[in-house]
Amino acid sequence: MLLIYCPYCEQDLPELEFAYAGEAHIARPADPAALSDEEWRDFLFIRSNPKGVHFERWRHLNGCARFFNAARETVGDKFLATYKAGEPRPDADALLASPTGDAK
């Protein structure tokens, strides 16, 4: 069971309080009707599924109930960072290079 740092509660809390919510930084198109079928398919279904740093959404469901983003290294299953919804995506290489891999 992972410990996850909620950027809103500013605490490391057990995974049990959180719910995974899919890949992050996939914004809903402002005008879906303007998208081709292929573009809409990609938005709906195509995900990166990387071996390495994955940017993903979590919800502090049994806590503050906020959605936030996280960078997780999928091989070792370790959180490298969590950050509030709307904040920019951090640099993956910089996160991997961080000596602590601290989830803060």
Next chain:
Amino acid sequence: MTSYRLPNRGRVDHRKSVRFTFDGKSYQGLAGDTLASALLANGVHLMGRSFKYHRPRGVVSAGSDEPNALMGTRRGPGRFEPNTRATIQELRAGLEATSQNRWPSLAFDMGAINDNMGSLFSAGFYYKTFMWPRSFWDRVYEPIIRNAAGLGVSPTESDADTYASRFHHTDVLVVGAGPAGLAAALAAGRAGASVMLVDENAEPGGTLLSEPSVVIDGKPAWDWLAQALAELAGLPNVTVMTRTTAIGYYHQNLVGLAQRLTDHLDTAPSDAPRERMWKVRAREVVLAQGALEKPLVFDGNDRPGVMLAGAAQTYLNRFGVKVGDRPAIVTAHDSAWHAAFDLADAGAKPVAIVDVRPAVDTALTDRARALGIEVLLGRTVTGTSGRLRVKSLRVNRMEGGKPGAPRDIGCDAVLMCGGWTPCLHLFSHTQSKLAWDEALQVYLPGKKTEAVQIAGAGRGLWGIASTLEDGATAGATAARDAGHDATAQTHTVTADRTGSGVTCKELPTDKDPGKAKAFIDFQNDVTAKDIRLAVREGMRSIEHVKRYTTNGMATDQGKMSNVNGLMIASDALGKAPPQVGLTTFRPPYSPTTFGTFAGYHKDATFEVTRRTPIDGWAEANGAAFEPVALWRRAWYFPKPGEDMHAAVSRECRAARASVGIFDASTLGKIEVTGRDAVTFMERMYTNPWAKLGVGRCRYGLLLGEDGFIRDDGVIGRLSADRFHVTTTTGGAARVLNMMEDYLQTEWPDLKVWLTSTTEQWATIALQGPNARKLLEPFVEGIDISAEAFPHMAVAECTVAGFPARLFRISFTGELGFEVNVPARHGLALWEKLMAAGQQYDICPYGTETMHVLRAEKGYIIVGQDTDGTLTPDDAGLTWAIGKAKRDFVGKRSLARPDMVAKGRKQLVGLLTDDPKVVLQEGAQIVADPSQPKPMTMLGHVTSSYWSDALGRSIAMAVVVDGRDRDGQTLHVPMPDRTITAKVVKSTVFYDPENTRISA
């Protein structure tokens, strides 16, 4: 029977005898014994049969790595456990143990014919033998596998015990209370760190319990141990737990501990849990799990009486039990020499020490000769004899790399040692890497992924002095890393037993190696030749060899067999061991009861049961209940003598004839408020909301972004900026989560607040022609006449003096109201309505009648008539889509090519040709019942009931191009017959003009 107990030896209580039974025979042991040590004290080595060949087997080890001595243990009804390791189970008064894998008896077993059919059961037998012909599967192979697979017998009664669980946080968790773990706990504990020290055995001490002759800090080992434990007990920041196995090491230093609380007690307290699961989050972990002794691999190394030399030393020194009078020792490591010396000191007559190495330390050979033990160096072992107990050992001198002439050595036990494997199971759970050490010929800890120290024999150290020093260093380091000022203490050790050894593949033989039964994995009956066969048949990866042979896949998780299997596989492949690799260790470290995992989560506390405020009334009035999501809902209210069918028909008639009352409190409710509430609703739901007037309701349809139906419900507009949203009973949490997701992450600019109000409101539905007449006298504040309060009106008012939200809605097709009052008033309102309703023969109805009434009207239930692949058009709900809306969740998907293609399944009505036949929900539908199997399925029945109002059965179904099939006859094949039914385009079976609802 001869006693093998040595007076005044061991840590057992020689004054306290304990009676127990094994296979019905009564025996006597001592307090402090394990089941295995007590049997050995009685001269019993034969403790089980192997699982594949049913070969007679004796105890091999003295710990949790035991592969053979697995027994059923019983303590009264509901307290039977199969596969209890006799080496771990402490003796208790009245313990009933039974051997396994034998019929009719342990000494004479019919299944042992498997032993002579070895070719049938060779490597890969699951894959090869049971392939052909097909008909043999059911009659021959499956029964064989079922008999052979699985050890022991599952208990038939439900577990009478209770189990507990607990969370714990600590600075330092030390796993293993041998010398390294004790030294680590002392170092960290003295520094003030919070420390938890756990050990799987009944008492702490580890190796020290088997090595009493070592002198530490000037004291005999056991005195030093007592002093160390007293010091730890005196430190308030230190917790020591025995009988506690660290079963799994998870992310961020979470370690699972399984603690055994009552199995060792003569009488288990009725109010105590049997076991407790600890989930410990430690800042630092110290793994001091020691090393596991390996067997040597030679023909006949599994006969009863053949065991690990270290185990014999433990039985002698810890339990005061001599495992034999004339043991022969076969070894590749110095440690077994000391076992021989201890046995000789205790009065046994070791007949020989056979060492595979051509030369060993002369201190060992001198001591052996001084004790009168024959020393045979540079030898191989090529066989044993004895059916139920080993009688002799066949030894050959190695000459020019080949075995020379054999010689038989008579003995009553064979003590073997193939060296020691650092115990790194938990370390491996963390995905940390193991590194092959060429000099020591073992895997040692490599790159770490967690805040962990490995101390002592776990990283290849040998001898008490070095493990104590290493443990102290690890403990101090861990405490420092956890923020404490710690220094490692030093210990002086004399009379230490250091040593070394070599790692072997199977021992060379002068006999046909294809006939040798040289076991690697005792529990799964895997031999050296199975490994070589697997390699010959093309297995290259050690993971494939493991699965093909099942080596290391038994309940001992390969503790004894992994490295021996690896050495033989690497030899067969002609590759160095690190190139072959090691199989992955996975939790749990040792077998753990399901009860321990379940903990408190069983029976009534397995899952919450949600109950409405009216649930108690329903129970008192004889309701039958059904679970709906986490709720229990009144299903129907049978009167005396009524079955479900009769009760539901009566309830349906009452609602259509006069008035029915229904507890709809479980409906999900979400309050959507704020300046932008209507904009939010426009974007979420398919329907238009902007023009919905205050005081009006609308059926709302919610799609996923993929265009498929997710949920539905009636939504009332209470004011310009406030909506009362209802959802399906099971969908409430999902819908709220989805709404929050869009609100927080896509449209954070919207001023909207979402509140779950499901449990704040009790919801009572009154349905039927007399609903208004019953309700009207209770309502204050509004006029509920047909003109003033039409179908799909909503208002805030008081009902029976309670503040209420009143909806005029119907899920039955009748004139209907749903009254929402604060949950605390729900029961009172229900009772008032019931009392006043007597004049109208009011009838409470349950979910079954609700289902029938709505199906008569063709109202769908999301999740029953839809399954996550239906679009609004598929379900016949295009009318619910706001045509003028530019966008809503899922809209773009409705234009995807697949969503508008022909051949989609559409929801239609289905009427059986025989009106009395009620179709089975879920039944498949075909066009031509005489087509060959497998038939082309057109769809399936989603809802099916007997309709009292129509005097016939009705059904809904999803059928490929269903609406184009209006009037077509389709077929529903059932096991005993095929039912014919006609498709009707409309699902509205009753009152298609909708006159009743507007009454």
